[in-house]
Every structure is written in structure tokens, then in C-alpha cells.
Amino acid sequence: MTTEPGPRELPEADSRTLAVIESVAREVAAAVAAGELPEIALPLRGLGNVRYDARKGYFELGDARKTRALTAGTARVFAQTLRLMAVSRRLVADGDFATKREAYYISKNWGDCRFTDQSESDSVMDDIEALASMHGLSREQLRFYPESHGGAVAGPLTVIDRGAAPGETVEIDCTTLGSGAYSIPHSVEHLSFETDAKFILAIETGGMFQRLNNHRFWRAAKCILVEMSGVPTRATRRFIRRLSEARKLPVYCFTDCDPYGFSNIYRTLKVGSGNAAHINQFFCVPQARFLGVTPRDIVDYDLADATHPLTPADVKRARDALANDPFFRRHRAWVTAIEQLIEMGVRAEQQALAKWGLNYVIEEYLPRKLADRRSFLP
């Protein structure tokens, strides 16, 4: 890990990552050369430094900063911050990556400034990520990848990826994977897309994804199917965001009708979270709309006898959304829907439509919903 980056031609985004890291390093070196104690300005990551930008549609980090200065008490974490940035620089130069877990283990060779536990390295990495985010760079661009890859994808989409040899590209046609699917990699920054699909359908459960894929629903509806498997991972969210932006595609979200589907899945996909405001600019999908299942669908599709009672945790989550969540609170249609759900006292899964036959969802429900997109919740 000590040789200089070679003459490899770097993509523009990689050059920007290196520039950010090197500018911090130069400031530290200049302070040291001038006989001063170096310091690094890092964004404050707490909820107190978050603002909601209604125009952009997500929470973003405010301007507050903390300064990590080199003192006797901070020498170790100061060194760790610089070393982890050096790891990032090396990864970018080598075209490699490290998971958060691997980054922690790399430090085991750092002598006295090794991390004793992953919470330490995660915290330093979050600081570096927040710093990079001020320059429009994500953690993935620093080449620190999440442990989890993204969900499955099927439909009229060609993903253009790098091949094994430099400059080589690979094209993956997501209509040609049979009953299988394309598994989204851990980082999607380097992918580009070709498609004639009209929209992206983001689906909560693996079972529903498999049904729509096996019946080639994507062909009939001219759409790209993305399986979220519950709350979408970073990779899934970033994939949907990049694909929808690159090809100007609407995103429709299809989850269970319950507070978890609304708050934890849809809201995370659409507006991100206040706790991790520094990543929302990359991961949230403000253009997403909620197709269903809605509380009104329980009535319209006569699903009452295929519902389950809301649990106390469901009711608490729903009331929290109404009382505290700026996203739901500013959309009258969501407030009405959540109040209706609490009033009905039941939840309905997307599979509940199987009451009317396994492929009712394909033959009736989705075509009817898609014919009236104005009825989607915001």
C-alpha cells in the first residue's frame, strides 16, 4: 500500500475524489511545515445540523462544522482519519475497494493507531464520508463499499459495466436472464444504462418480484422490475436513483399496506432519513411515487378478509409518522391515508391480492392502478 498511483487513466469522478483527499492532505502538510498544529474541518453529522429542502425533496446537511485539531488527546483519531483517507486514495488509484469491515481490518497493521473495534473505524469513516459529501462525493466514490449488494433486476434494461480488461465494457441485457435476474453490485457508480422502459417498478417482496418476472410483466407494462426485499440497501437505492435520473424514468413503489411499507420502505427510498442527511443527496429518489397497496385498495379490492390486525408497533409507527415526520405531514394525501389505516385497524400485504387468484395482481390490479397514475400517493 505504499507505491505511488500509477499512470492509469482515471475516470473524472475518481480524479475529483483524489483532488479532495489531496487538498486535505496538502493543508495538513502545510500546517506542519509552518510549525503549526494541523486541523481538519468536518461537517457536524447530528440531527441538529440537518435542514429539509422541500424543493430538492430531502433532508440535507447544514453548514455547521466541527474541527478535528491535532492535540495530545486527538493524536490517535487524527492519525486514523489521515490513514483512512490514504487507504481511500490508494483504492481509487488501484481501481479497488474495501468494505467497511475490511477497512477496519486493514488498520490491524497500523501499530498503535489501529482501530480497536469497528465502531471506531465506522465513526472515522462517517466523518470522511460527510467531508466528501460536501464535495458531492459519496462513500462509494471513496471506494468504501457496503457489505450488502443490491436487489434483483429484470426487464428491458441494458446495464453497461466495466469488463476485466482496461477500457473494455460489458453489456448485460436484463431481458435474457430467464427466471433468474441481475443482482445489483455493491457499488453502481460506474454503471450506465440503456432502456426503452417507461418506468421503474420497485417491489417490496422477493415473492412478488418473482411472480412479475416469471410472467414477464415487464414486457406487457414496458417497465423495469427492481426487488427491494424490505428496506432497500444503499446499492438498491443508488441504482434506482441513478437509473431513473439517467433515463428520466418515473419510479413507482409497490409495498405492503402497512406503516412499515410506508415509513420504512417508501419514505427511505424517496426522501432518505434525517439521521444520515449527508448521504441523502446520493441515495434518495425524490421522483418516487407510491402505487400501492393503499388503505383505499383494501376497500376498493375487497381485501378486508385477507388483512391482519395492526400490531401495537404498527399503530405507534403510524402515529409517529403523523406527529413527527415532516415528509408525511406536508402531504395531505398521506395524512388521510395513514389516518384511514389507523381507523380500519388492519394491514394488507401485497400478496393478499392472491385472494382473487394468483395472477390477479398482473391481470387486474397493476393495469388498473397504472391506468390512473394521478391516484398514486405522493
Add this chain to the structure above:
Amino acid sequence: MTTEPGPRELPEADSRTLAVIESVAREVAAAVAAGELPEIALPLRGLGNVRYDARKGYFELGDARKTRALTAGTARVFAQTLRLMAVSRRLVADGDFATKREAYYISKNWGDCRFTDQSESDSVMDDIEALASMHGLSREQLRFYPESHGGAVAGPLTVIDRGAAPGETVEIDCTTLGSGAYSIPHSVEHLSFETDAKFILAIETGGMFQRLNNHRFWRAAKCILVEMSGVPTRATRRFIRRLSEARKLPVYCFTDCDPYGFSNIYRTLKVGSGNAAHINQFFCVPQARFLGVTPRDIVDYDLADATHPLTPADVKRARDALANDPFFRRHRAWVTAIEQLIEMGVRAEQQALAKWGLNYVIEEYLPRKLADRRSFLP
């Protein structure tokens, strides 16, 4: 769901499934026609009816049976059993499938014999699955699919799947998916395979899979990479089993060095579990061997300072394996390894090798291990 199966040409396995269902139905109908109370003989699924076949290498169901007779008290469950078998027959005839969850919802249209809760439908489905298993048929062949699909796959493998049109096939070349991968579908019964790989490497974590895939380790080592993401799903296990059997490939398992990696991941992959003995014949991979990480590797690769202390739950799991698990107990090498782990008091993750550099695992560890396959644990 009431029309007769059409004249579609059925694969041989599907014809066997229909034959089993129809033979049960005929016996019931004959009893009714003769004025007798019908009954169905179902295998007992409890641990008391399990035997360990050392030659086959897995637990299997014994010969004990329970009889589900039609009485006033059993009328509902008797009807449910027949209706669920009728659903299976329809799914086979239509080339469709249902998840366990969907099968539960289908019953919402059955009037008085609807299931009130999924535990009821799961239990009836387990009975039918056990019955079918006596005829060498899995639940997937009954067309009841699990909710979860399988892990990701990369390497020199062509998966041959059905296309959208009848008789059409699709070939998926798993070397052409870039940094992405092939996502194993929920059921793999209909897949066939072409490969010139020498073995299958089954990997515990997504992070390690991504590393080996991004660096095209599969090319250097001539192997197929399969990501398990912890304990492998039914689809992942069945995929590895079918692929290794069809192409006579050894299976090497690469997990963390901890009791969870040994007992929950490797042992489940290799010999299945006593609690679900009726499925082991389809899902276990008796030919699997344990490549690492082993307790000895912690010493040989000087990983001591990249370990973590065993938790009390780890120690309990390890002691349980030594005291009660017939698989570990009959392999001296495993007993020694587990005793060594307890003695050392620490666990090591597969990412711990990153201590020696991120790609040490590719350049040193795996080549050295693969050069001495006799050292693999059984």
C-alpha cells in the same frame, strides 16, 4: 382455478408430481364411492422419526406414518389438505407457482375451510411436502416456492433456463455480468448447466464474494463463485446441490472461523438439519468440504490480533456441537478444530485476512489452501 389442465406437454418431473397428487385423490374418491370414510397416510415429521444415514451423509425421514382420517373433528384440515393439493395440481398444469404466503391467501376464497392464519397453511403444506418427499418430490416440484431467492453467482458457468415462449430456452453466461452477478431464482428445478469450472466456492459474505468477483478470481482459479450471505437459503442450497451433481463438481465452503460458520452455515449446507429431515434429500450437499477459515489458520496466518473474543453464545454453540451433533462427533478433525477454537477463545472473520492487504486472500490465502485440498475439514 377450476378448468382442467390443458394439453400442454409436461416435463417428466411435472408428470410425476401430478401422478402423486392424482393417486391420493383417487384413493380418497374410491373410499367415498364405497361409502367408507377416506384417509390419507402422511409421514411423521418429528425428530422421533429421523434416521442418520452415514452412507448418504444426511438425516432422513423414517417409516413412521400418521393417518389423517375424515372425522367430524378433522373435516376442516382434511378438506384443506385436499384443496392445497388441488392448488398444487393446478400450478403444475399451468406452469405457475405460489409462495407459501400466497398459498395462504388463496384459501381466503375457500369459505369455511379457509386458513385463519399462515401457521395453519404452513403445517398442512409441510404434511403435503413430507408426503411428496416419499416419492422423491420436493416442495418446489409441487410448485410451492420459498419467499427468498438464492444468492449471487459468478464465474465460468452457463445456466440454461426456460424462455418466455414454450420450448424456448435462455442461456445465461455468468462470466458476462461485470461487477454484477446472476441472482439465483426461487426455484432451480428447471435449470441445467454447462461449465468447465473445476469446483464451486461457496462464500459466506457478500463483501468477500464481491472482492473475488471484481478481481475475477473465478478466472484464475477456474471456479464458480456462489454467495451464501450467511445461512444459505433453500434456493442457494438446491442450486449448489444440483449444479455440483450435474457437473460432478466438488464444493468448497469458505466461511468465518466461528461456531456459526461451522454449525449454522457449513453443516446446514452439507448435511441439512434433523428438524426438517424430509427435505435433506434434496437440499443437502454431502460432497461439500470446509476450506476455511479454520482455527489453525488463525495460527498459520498470524491473525491473532485480528480476532474477536468468542461470545458466551459462541461457546455454547461450540459445546453443543461437540456434545450433541452426530455430524461433528463422527469426524475427529472437526472435534479437534472445535476444541482448538474453544481453547483459543477467539473467532476470526474471513475479512480478517485483510490485515495482510486487501487482496492477500486472492494472492496468497486461497491459492495456498487450494494447493492442499486434503487439509480441508470434512
